[in-house]
Amino acid sequence: MSTPARGPSAPLAAYVLALADDALVAAQRTGEWIAAAPQIEEDVALGNIALDQLGQARNLLTYAGSLQDPPRTEDDLAYLRGPEDFRNVQLVERPWADDFGVAMARLLVLSTYLVELYARLAHSADETLAAVAAKAVKEVDYHRDHATMWVLRLGDGTEESHRRMQAALDAEWPFTEELFDDAYVDPTLLSGGVAVNPAVLRDPVSARLAEVLASATLRVPQVTAAPGGGREGRHTEHLAPLLEEMQALARAHPGATW
């Protein structure tokens, strides 16, 4: 078996790990904007957003690790797995192409999705998941406001900002499909009211995004979905270098603390 978790909690462990990896990889990528954003206020904003995402990742990773047999710590899971063991969607792992519009396009999609997900997960039959989600939903709601404000400003701004905002959306859109794929969620978690079926998030997320894009004079991209596969450990070539940077210190000095 290549699955790290066995026994009755294995489906739950796998589900929580996927949510945790989305948050962790998003946090690491978002942190790249610190000292690279177009304004100092945005350095601070994206630093804070990355910190929220990292906090969500830590809560989820700690829980996912506790469900594994033998149990693993959040650090084991963050630092000692290779790309093939990560279960995040490809949306969050891709680089920014040095374009702030890409950062705002992705943050809009991701935070809109996470608001809908966490709002429902806050009512999960699993107490820990419900608690993590109830905490996180207020944070991602604030992220969504922030991204919405920028997409409105850039979309309905100058010719140049409009063009680049649309291009950023067009580039992100093929990777949104994977967010709604329910194949990775064990059916028993859905029937037990533990997990949220990602497929049911499609309509509310699409409606909200369409509303924001219309106000920003942008169009909803009509594009073909990317092949996906992140939930099964198939990733773009961009995840490995991201993990290498994130894990280098912990791997060079196992067990080090400071």
Added chain:
Amino acid sequence: MVTGSTSEVSTGLDAWAVAASVLDPEVPVLTIEDLGILRDVAEGPDGVTVTITPTYSGCPAMDAIRDDILSAFRHAGRDDVRVEFVLAPAWTTDWISEEGRRKLEEFGIAPPARPVPGRVSLTLSLRCPQCGSPDTRELSRFGSTACKSLWVCNACAEPFDHFKTL
């Protein structure tokens, strides 16, 4: 602030006061009690269990707060203390005490909107904590820590922090 003496603590009378004396490292005018993150202090046969909850999921101050709680109890003569973290119910700025709101304002941080039962909170304008003017504007929705945003007063031109309503 007067905290429990060693003798009171060893008889289990004032463990809450010891925990409640710990200051928040990021807003050091507030105690963790003022901030509403101190949830429970329980004395049992195995010692004292202090339960705290984070303001934000990624609040980096939680480890420092845990160490400060342990240190406060050591100074009070107790080392059989455990600090536990809980996430539910999720912290809200409604839990900041009146005393906490007053201290924030004195420190130059505009406190969060007051809780109004059954109504969506909407911050239309903040009063400048330096000069009292209501003529202020938001500079940045994110500030020096996760719990704050950055504002400026149009009247006295001074920037100030706002403890975001959550």
